[in-house]
Amino acid sequence: AQSVTQLDSQVPVFEEAPVELRCNYSSSVSVYLFWYVQYPNQGLQLLLKYLSGSTLVKGINGFEAEFNKSQTSFHLRKPSVHISDTAEYFCAVSSMDSSYKLIFGSGTRLLVRP
């Protein structure tokens, strides 16, 4: 069955430092990949998506992610974080393995400190 692994449950980082949130998935076929952000007491909002084409995907708020097929990874990066980036981040995958249903990782809480 399709699965998504976000190994880091929480990532603390100082303001203006770079950050990488890791995401690995299991799938033997073509995948669609997503990163969503959830601010406190809100719903989920799409940060970026990979459907096809360039493996480097740019999203909102200065985030980007790189699709690595050989390592089955889709890590999220930002070169310089702000206090306002404090939120929970979810990686999600859709593929034929899941009948194209969206499978979510367990989430990573990004905590930006001044």
Place this chain on the structure above:
Amino acid sequence: NAGVTQTPKFQVLKTGQSMTLQCAQDMNHEYMSWYRQDPGMGLRLIHYSVGAGITDQGEVPNGYNVSRSTTEDFPLRLLSAAPSQTSVYFCASSYASYNEQFFGPGTRLTVL
């Protein structure tokens, strides 16, 4: 556009009570889905619909029913609430299951 709306925002139930969580979207999306969010478990799919009159089970369907009589509405029914159903529930919609999903603000449900 209002996007995806959910009511109520908060609800407290006693064990055994039933209720319906409402979800509506005004984007003419065919695909709608219900998720529950529990700490450390991400979002898990309860039920989904690929169009009016068509629904199917997700990963954790037990104890929940859905129907889709119109494109806009996709209510989730708890038949006999149990404490294990204490969770935050999100409704989402999209053009297709593999497209970007738009999420509602969520319903926080507590079952005592």
